[in-house]
Amino acid sequence: MAMAGIGHPPRFFxxxxxxxxxPQKCVPLADHQTLAPADVQALVGEGQTLVMTEKDAVKCRAFAEDNWWFLPVDARLFGEQPDKLLEHITSLVR
Known part of the structure; x- marks a missing residue:
């Protein structure tokens, strides 16, 4: 089973x-949705493996099961992109 509480869950799936x-089942959640232990347990069957976003894993850290996993994601910028992004951010805060 997979779940994703991000802006566009289908992209994660x-x-x-x-x-x-x-995954046999993909459950989209609302972006920034609060995840309580009972809510996640209701989605995941007993002993079922769960894959989630890294963002959701942080919310589940205190009650995660051994067979719950997350997919780490890296963002990398190449060429002139880092400089252009920094320039854009700097222009917004001035």
Whole structure:
């Protein structure tokens, strides 16, 4: 099973598929949704493996099960992109 509480959950589910994971069930959650232990347990069957976003894993850290996993994501900028991004951010705070 996979769950994602991000702005566009289908993108996360597509990434899992592209990595070769094929969850039997994909549950989209609201972005910034609070995750309580009972809520997540209701989604995940007893002993079922769960894959979630790294963002959701932080919310579940205190009550996560051993078979709950997250997909870490890196963002990398190349070429002139880092300089252009920094320039844009700097222009916004001036």
């Amino acid at each position: 597509a990434t899992l598929e592209a990595c070769g994971a094929h």
